[in-house]
Amino acid sequence: MTKTRSPASAARRLCRGAVLVALLVGACGEADRAQDGAAEPLTVFAAASLRDVMLEQAREYRRLGGRELEFNFAGSNVLALQLEASPGAADVFLSADSLWVEYLERAGLVRSESTVRFLSNQLVVVAATTSPLAFAELGALASADVRYLAIGHPEAVPAGRYARAALERVAVDSGPLWSQVEERIAPAADVRAVLALVEARDDTVGIVYRTDALSSTAVRSLLEIPGSSTPPIGYFAAVTRESEHIEAATELVEYLAGEEARPIFERHGFDVPVVPRG
Amino acid sequence: MVSLKVATAATVLILVPCLLLAYRLARSRFRGKRLLSTLLGLPLVLPPTAVGYLLLKLLSARGPLGRETLGFDLDLILTWRGAVIAAGVMAMPLVVRTAQVAFEAVDPRLEMMARTLGYNRLQTFVRFTLPLARRGLLAAIILGFTRAVGEFGATVTIAGSIPGQTQTLASAIYAAQQVGDHREAYVLLAIAVIVGFVAILVAEHLARPHAEDSGRT
Numbered sequence: 470m471t472k473t474r475s476p477a478s479a480a481r482r483l484c485r486g487a488v489l490v491a492l493l494v495g496a497c498g499e500a501d502r503a504q505d506g507a508a509e510p511l512t513v514f515a516a517a518s519l520r521d522v523m524l525e526q527a528r529e530y531r532r533l534g535g536r537e538l539e540f541n542f543a544g545s546n547v548l549a550l551q552l553e554a555s556p557g558a559a560d561v562f563l564s565a566d567s568l569w570v571e572y573l574e575r576a577g578l579v580r581s582e583s584t585v586r587f588l589s590n591q592l593v594v595v596a597a598t599t600s601p602l603a604f605a606e607l608g609a610l611a612s613a614d615v616r617y618l619a620i621g622h623p624e625a626v627p628a629g630r631y632a633r634a635a636l637e638r639v640a641v642d643s644g645p646l647w648s649q650v651e652e653r654i655a656p657a658a659d660v661r662a663v664l665a666l667v668e669a670r671d672d673t674v675g676i677v678y679r680t681d682a683l684s685s686t687a688v689r690s691l692l693e694i695p696g697s698s699t700p701p702i703g704y705f706a707a708v709t710r711e712s713e714h715i716e717a718a719t720e721l722v723e724y725l726a727g728e729e730a731r732p733i734f735e736r737h738g739f740d741v742p743v744v745p746r747g
Numbered sequence: 748m749v750s751l752k753v754a755t756a757a758t759v760l761i762l763v764p765c766l767l768l769a770y771r772l773a774r775s776r777f778r779g780k781r782l783l784s785t786l787l788g789l790p791l792v793l794p795p796t797a798v799g800y801l802l803l804k805l806l807s808a809r810g811p812l813g814r815e816t817l818g819f820d821l822d823l824i825l826t827w828r829g830a831v832i833a834a835g836v837m838a839m840p841l842v843v844r845t846a847q848v849a850f851e852a853v854d855p856r857l858e859m860m861a862r863t864l865g866y867n868r869l870q871t872f873v874r875f876t877l878p879l880a881r882r883g884l885l886a887a888i889i890l891g892f893t894r895a896v897g898e899f900g901a902t903v904t905i906a907g908s909i910p911g912q913t914q915t916l917a918s919a920i921y922a923a924q925q926v927g928d929h930r931e932a933y934v935l936l937a938i939a940v941i942v943g944f945v946a947i948l949v950a951e952h953l954a955r956p957h958a959e960d961s962g963r964t
Contacts, residue, residue, distance in 0.1 A: 546925055597808065617825050619907070625925040655825050655907040658925065665800075666907060669807035669824045671814070 510537035511717055512558065514548040516565035516704065517659035518590070518628065518678050522737040523563070526730055535724065536717050544659035545569045546625040552578055557711035560718040563704060563725075565590075566627035570705040579707040583719060587726040588704035589740040590678045592631055592694040595664070597687060600671040604692050608641045610674070611649040619666040619675040622656040627702075628663070629656060632676035635699045664688060678702075680738040704739075750916040753827060753902075754895035757835035758842075758888060765839060765891070766884070769846035770872070774855070791840040795900025798836060802829075803905045823905065830906035830913050834895035837902075842891035849883020850876065886950040893946040897939070916942075 515523050520542045527538040541548065541559065549569035552559060556578045564570045567586075573579045594610070596602045602614060610618060621629030636647040643649070657663045660677045667675040668687040675688075682690040696702070706725055708718040724730055731741050771777075772784055790798050805812045806823050814820040823829035853876055861871040877884065899917035908918035916939055923932040 544925065546927070550924065550927060599809065617907075617909075619825075622922060622925055625922075625927070655909050656922070657907060658903070658921070662904075665803060665904070666825060669803055669810075669905075671808045673825065 508536055509714065510539045511560045511714060511721055512539050512541070513561045513563060514541045514552060514559040515563040516545045516627065517542050517661050518565055518681055519563055519704070520661070521684050522680070522734060522739065525733050526725065529733060530721070530724060533729065535721065544621060544626040549573055552709065556709065559709055560712040560714050561721055562707050562709060565704055566630065567703060567705055568627070570707050573707070578710050580710055583708040583722060585706050585722060585726045586703045586742060587706050588734060589742060590680055590702045590704070591696055592635060592676055592699055592702070593679045593682045593690040594674055594676055594692040594694065595667055595682045595688040595690055596674045597668050597671050598689050602674060602691065607639045607692065607694065608646060611641055611646060614672065615653065615674055616672040617655045617670065618650050618653050619655045619657055619663045619673055621660055621663060622658065623654065626659055628660045628676070628678060631699045631702055635694050638698050683738045749827060749912070749914055750896050753830045753834055753915055754892050756831045757838055757895040758892045760831060761835045761839050761842060761891065762888065765842040766846055769843045770850050772843070773847045773850035787843050788840045790837050795837060795898065796904055799833060799901035799904025802833060802836065802901060806905065825907045825909065825913065827906065827913050830902045830915060833901035833905050834898045837898045838891040838894040841894050842887045845887035845890055846884055849880040849887060852883060853879045882953045886953040889946050889950045893943060896942060
C-alpha cells in the first residue's frame with residue numbers, strides 16, 4: 470500500500486516548483502528591459518543617508534529637463550563593493566566619504582577627473598523621541614544608562630567610521646571614550662538601520678548624520694558632535710569608468726554640485742561647500 | 748559560537764509547538780485549517796527582512812509586545828534572545844511542514860489499534876506515532892536547525908550584528924564582506940558550506956523511505 474507520501478518526494482516536488490518560479494521571474498526581468506525607450510534613465514548608486522534628499526533631487530532634475538534617475542541606496546561600502554563586482558552597474562556613484570571613492574579610483578572604476586565633493590554633513594547623537602536619556606556632553610555616553618550605542622559598522626560604513634573617530638578623540642577619565650563604549654557598540658549595515666534600532670529601544674542611542682535625525686520623527690537629536698572632533702564629513706560624486714552615458718552622468722554631477730541643487734540640499738539639513746569643490 | 752547557541756535554542760523553543768501543530772494538521776480536520784496552514788507557511792515565502800521588520804515593530808518599546816504595552820521588557824531587541832525568536836519564526840514553517848509529512852506517512856490504523864489496546868491519546872502519540880515518524884521528524888529538526896543557523900535577514904533586523912553577542916555565522920559573513928575582508932569571508936563561507944552539506948546529507952538519509960518504519964504495511 471503506497472498511498473502515503475514520503476517526505477523525499479514532497480521535497481522533490483517543492484524543488485521542481487522553486488525552479489519553475491525562478492525561471493518565470495527571470496523571464497519577466499528580460500521583458501522589462503526590452504521595453505526601454507530612447508532616453509535611458511541614469512543609474513545612481515547613492516549612500517543610504519542621501520535617500521530622501523536624492524529622491525527629491527531626482528524629481529527636480531526631471532522637472533528641469535534632465536534624465537530620469539534610478540537609485541540603488543545602501544551603505545557606501547556596500548555600493549563600492551557592488552561596483553567592484555559589476556563596474557557597469559551604475560553611471561554615478563555618490564559616496565558618503567572619500568575612502569570608498571578612492572577605493573574605486575585605485576581600482577580604475579571611476580573617473581577620478583570627474584570626482585567632486587558636493588556636500589558636507591555633521592554627526593549627532595540620537596535617541597527615541599520617548600527615551601528619557603539626555604546628555605550634555607559626549608563623555609556621558611559612557612554612562613550605564615546607555616545599553617547600546619548603534620552606529621554604522623565602524624570599519625566600513627562611513628557614518629560608523631566618523632563616529633568611531635569622534636569617540637576616539639574624546640578623552641574620559643580612563644582613556645579614549647571609544648574603549649569605554651566599545652562593548653556596547655551595535656554595528657549596523659547603514660544609517661537607516663541605526664535609526665530603526667534606536668527607534669525600537671529607549672535605552673539605546675545612535676550616532677547618525679544630522680540629516681538623518683531630521684528625517685525621522687521617531688528620534689530626536691540629543692547632542693551635536695562638533696565638526697572639529699570628526700574628520701571632515703564629505704559626500705563625493707563620481708562618474709563610473711564603464712558608464713554608457715558619460716555625458717549625461719557628468720551633467721548630473723555638475724547639477725548636484727551646482728547652485729540649482731543647493732536649496733533642496735539645504736532644506737534637508739546638508740551643508741553645501743561654498744568654495745571650489747574637489 | 749553564537750550561531751550554534753541561537754539555532755539550538757530556537758529549535759528547542761519551537762519543537763514542541765511545531766510537532767503538535769504538525770500532528771493536528773496531519774490528522775484532524777477543523778475550521779480554519781487551511782488558513783492556519785497558510786499563515787504558518789508565510790515566513791517561508793515572505794522576505795526575511797519583512798518578517799524582521801514586523802518583529803521589530805511588534806517588539807519595539809511602544810509596539811504591541813513592547814515594554815510600554817506589556818508593562819515589562821522582554822528585552823529581545825539587540826539581544827541573542829531576539830535572534831532566537833527571529834530564527835525560530837523563520838524555521839517554524841519548515842519544521843511544521845516536514846513533520847506534517849512525516850506524521851501523514853504513519854498509518855492511522857496503527858494508532859487506532861493502539862487505542863483499542865487501551866493506550867490513551869498521549870500514550871499512543873508518544874509510544875507509537877513519534878517512534879513511527881522518527882526519521883521524518885529528525886529530518887524536520889535538522890532542516891529547522893540549519894534554517895536557524897543560516898537565517899540572516901530577520902535576525903540582523905531585530906538582533907543586530909554585535910560581535911560575540913548577536914553576530915551569527917550569517918551576519919558575520921555579511922560583516923566581513925561589508926568591510927571587504929575577503930579572507931575572513933572565505934573561511935566563514937567554508938564553515939557554512941560544510942554545516943549545510945552535512946545537514947542535508949543527514950536529512951536526506953533520514954527522509955529516504957525505509958520499509959520498516961515508513962508506515963507501509
